[in-house]
Structures are given as structure tokens and as C-alpha cells.
Amino acid sequence: MSLRNIGIVYRKELTEALRDRRTLITTFLVPLLVIPVMGTGFTAVMSAVIGSAKKEKPKVMIVGGTDSPGVVAALQQDPKIHIIPTTDDWKHKVVEKEIRAAVEIPEGFEKNVSDGHGGTVKIDVYGGEIKSEFAAGNIESYLKEYRDGIVAKRLETNSLPANLLRPFQVKRESIAPPEKQAGAILGGIIAYALILMCLNGAMSPAIDLTAGEKERGTMETILSSPVSRTHLVLGKFLLVLTASLITAMLLMVSVEVSTAALQRSHALDQMAEEGEPAPQLTLGPAAIASVMIMAVPLSVLFSAGLITIALFAKSHKEAQSYIAPLMFLVVIPAVAAMLPGVDLTPELAIVPLLNVSLLCKELMTGEYHWNYIALIFASTCIYAAGALFLAVKMFQRESVLFRS
């Protein structure tokens, strides 16, 4: 094994990569922009939508209720909704989103209630539409208050204690540390981004150094030099790995910077329930270091895998068409890991990609199960070694190098 030759190949590939715009963009620019665009953009849009929905005073129509002036008057005074005169096409107006909701009050409602016959008030909403749901929520909470008022009055008239109908209270409170709550969400997103970036960073140079070399006709040139094919492919592999790792590292920098910025902008406060603290998004240095360590075998796996695949192609374009479906394939385990309830088990710890994604989720919540970390690192290393072995073997095959 001649490290000298591998080094010469590596240095030359580095010189060329630094002069290739395509590689520079995918290695340096994409990882720095993907989180701000994907993460921050998404959060900003979400909180803007929720914020404006909360701020808007929804237009509501009251259908019927002429014989129930008390309820109607009270609804009209509710500051959170805006009652407008009822028209005949109110159903149509809800569907067309001209009004957010309509309250249908049955005939003789107040009288029936006071007689103890009951009745049903219907709220017509546009299901799934956030502003409509908010309006319905306001109406509902007002009507509940109204109902509770009636109950209280009845208890009073019969000289019964107020707690007769509610002997005890139920309250839910999250006592998980705020950083862990956010970590579970963030961990999934980071794993997803990490897998995508490790792959993306390796992709452009892997294609350029194999199929690109065939396309430009330099494959025969380099094969006629005394460097052995094993050294040649190892030099190439190291360059692809470098690009992949740089991409992953820049991604983590970008994650850290953008989450800190997001935290400071108070955009997250909108997402929090009233009275609860806003989720904490900053990552500790330990979490970042662990993710970076996991990125190493992952990058080795992707770099070697992509070289093997791209080597089959005769041109840049052909290689891209082989690799594009791979992008989707790789994303599946990353998305699966984001699903709630999918947690690390010994079986899942040896499933490639899914294991790293799940581990990221754990690491972000501050959990360090060292036996899992060791198992995942080792199994990913084995897959990576397998992929590298395959890449070296492929590079010895004439039918692959000179495919026509």
C-alpha cells in the first residue's frame, strides 16, 4: 500500500474539485442554506400563519335564535368574534371561506333549556382550515361558559354545592426539560438533513471523479500511469469523503447558527401554548460532536456507494439518473425515524440509515445510550467497509471501466 500515490491522487483531485463550480456549490453553499431555508423558513411561515389566525377576528353568522335573544346578545358581545348579519347562503359562505363559521341555534332554544329539555347548538366550520377552527374554538368556549353559568345557577337555586358536578380537577403539565421536548423534533429533522447532506456532498464529486472521468476521456490517460487501480480509487474515495464530511460539518454549523437566531427572534413563542415556556432549540456541543462522529461512517458508506454506482455510468447525465432514485430511497428511513413512536431497539440499531436517524433523535434529547452508540457506529462501519470494498473491486473490472 503506497500512501504516497494515494496522496498524489488525492491532492490532484482536490485541486480539480476546488475548480469545479458544481462541487463547490453542493459542498459549501447547499449545507449552509438548507437549514435556514428548510427549517427557519418553515417555522417562520408556520408561526406567521398561526399568529395571523390568532389575531384575526373571525366573521361569524348566527342562524336562527330569534326566540333566544340572550344567547345571541351574548355572542354579539364576545370580543373574540365578529357577528355579521345572517344571509340565506350562509352555508355557501362558510365553504367559500367568506365567513369562518356559522352558529345554528335551534328553535325555542332558551325556553327548552330553562325547561330542562335541552337541545343542540351546531357550529358549522370549514374542517381543517386553521382560521375556521380558531373561530369555532372561540364560539365553543363561549357556549361552554354559558352552559356552566346555567349549571351554576341551577345548583344555587337548589342550594347545592358548586363542586357537585366537578368533584375534582384534572390538569396536564409537561415536566420534560424544554430542551428535550424540542430535541425530539429537532433530532428527527437534523438526522434527515444530515443523511441528505452526507449524500448530497458526496454526490457531485463521486460522479465527477468516475463517470465524469470516462466522459472527458481521461480514464484511459490515468489508467496508463503507473499508479495502481486500488490506489487510484482510494485517492478518489478520500476526496469524495472529504467533500461529504465538509458538507455535514457545515450543515451542523448552519443548524447551530439558525436555531440560535430563531431562538432570539422569538418566532417560536407563537408556537407555544399560552402560559408555557417557548421550546428551546439550541444544541449543546456534546450533541453536535456526537452527530459529527456518526456522520463519519455514514459519509464513508455514501462516498463508497456512490463511487460504485457512478462508475457504471458512461456520462455525468447517466450517473445522475442512476443516483436520483437513490435520493428517495435514502430519505425513507430518515422520514421513518421522525415518526412518533419509532424508537431504538437492538433490531433497528442494525438497520442502515434508520439506526443513525434514530440515534440522532436520541442524542438531541440528551440521551446517551453508549451500547447503542457503539452498536450503531460498528454496524455502520461494517456497511461502509463493505461499500468501500465493492468500490475497489468495481474499479478492477474492465467490463465496468470500459462499458460500451
Place this chain on the structure above:
Amino acid sequence: MIEALNLCKRFQDKKRGEVRAVDGVSFTCRPGEIYGLLGANGAGKTTTLRMLATILEPTEGTARLCGHDIVKHPERVRANCGFLSTATALYPRLTAQEMVEYFGELNGLDSTTLKKRIDEIFERLEMNDFRDRRCDQLSTGMKQKTSIARTLVHDPPVMIFDEPTLGLDIMTARTIIDFIRECRDRKKTVIFSTHVMREVEKLCDIVGIIQGGKLLAEGTLEQLRQRHGENDLEEIFVKIVSPHYGAQEAI
């Protein structure tokens, strides 16, 4: 010195089944001689030369370059030969000098020797004007010179040229032809393939005529002329090749 000993190369082709691209080729080229491998397209020239340059491995048989076996010690063989073809392109994002340096380093030259060698070659081939220009910005002629410099940087005793003038304009082709002659004058062993009769007539000391992967005739131009009773090389070539050519097309 090149000694080819019963070189064979078989490929598996999806449509045609087993293809015998090269089928038992043996010949010898000596230092200070130019050996011309003459044949039509698909005759097996490129495959033969690629095997000599150890880019492809023979299915059977072997060859020795300067005593090194192409199957057992391919790296030593490559260190002793320069290979140039129209398919051996330059790295577009490297400069002419970086390109030559890269191959010098891969050939194990230390930096002082390499620098001296590059200065000498760039001077001789008049390449100093475009030394630091990227290869993708060079003219065809400049590219050819850089390729020549690339094959020469380790001063190999054997030179292998695979259709080196294919698709080049007259002036660029001339640079190559002059270079091949110069290699002979420097007592290098030279083998080159072509289907251009004039190049053979102008350059070759020994001619080998190849068709269907078999070496059908070999000798000096004079010997071939006497043997086949023709003066024109093209007539000789057609006479030798046509019975086999027809037979192969029939298959």
C-alpha cells in the same frame, strides 16, 4: 523491447456472444524501430495496444515490455512506457504544467528531477507560453503537445501510440508524426496503430497487418512488396485482408 506472446482477448457480448477481439497475436518490436500495426476499424489494433499498456488484461497469452510481464507486473510495465491515443484526454481543470507534473509524480519522480524534466520538455516542445493555462482553454495543437509532454515526463523506453492522428488536422498530425520519428531517433521502442497507409509508408520499419484479431502478415515494407508482388501498400493490404474480411462479415 516489446515481445507479444500469443496475446488473446475475448469479450462477452450480449448480441454476438463471445467475441475474439484479439486471437493469438505474437510479434517483437526492437529499440530504435517503429512497428506499425495496420488494420481496419474493429480489427483488434486498439485492444492489442491497450493490453500492452496494461489498461486491459489479456484473456490468454502475455507480453513483455523491457522484460516486465504485463500480467504479473503491470505497474512496472506502465512505468516503462508512454501511452498516447486520441482517447487519452487531459484533465480540463488542470493547467498544462499541473497535468505533466501529476504524471511525473505518479511515476515516482522527486521534485528536483521533475522540475528539471518539465523545464526541459516545455522548452523543447515550445510550451512555455501556455504553461499555466488550463487544459480546457488550450487549442488542439497545444493539447497534443501537452499529451506528448505527459507521455515523455518519465522518459520511458517504450512508446505506444494508438491511432494518434485520428481526427487531427494536418498541422497537429504532423507534430505527432515528427514526435514518433524523434522517439525512434532516441532509440526508443515504438509501436503505433493506424489505418492510414501513408503514415505507415512514411514511418514504419516493420508493418504488421491485423484483421479479425489475427496478425495476418508481418515484415518490412520491402518484404511485403516482394511477397505479394505489389508495389502499393493499399493493394497489398486489400489482398491480404479481403479473404478474411468477407469471411468475418459472413459470420
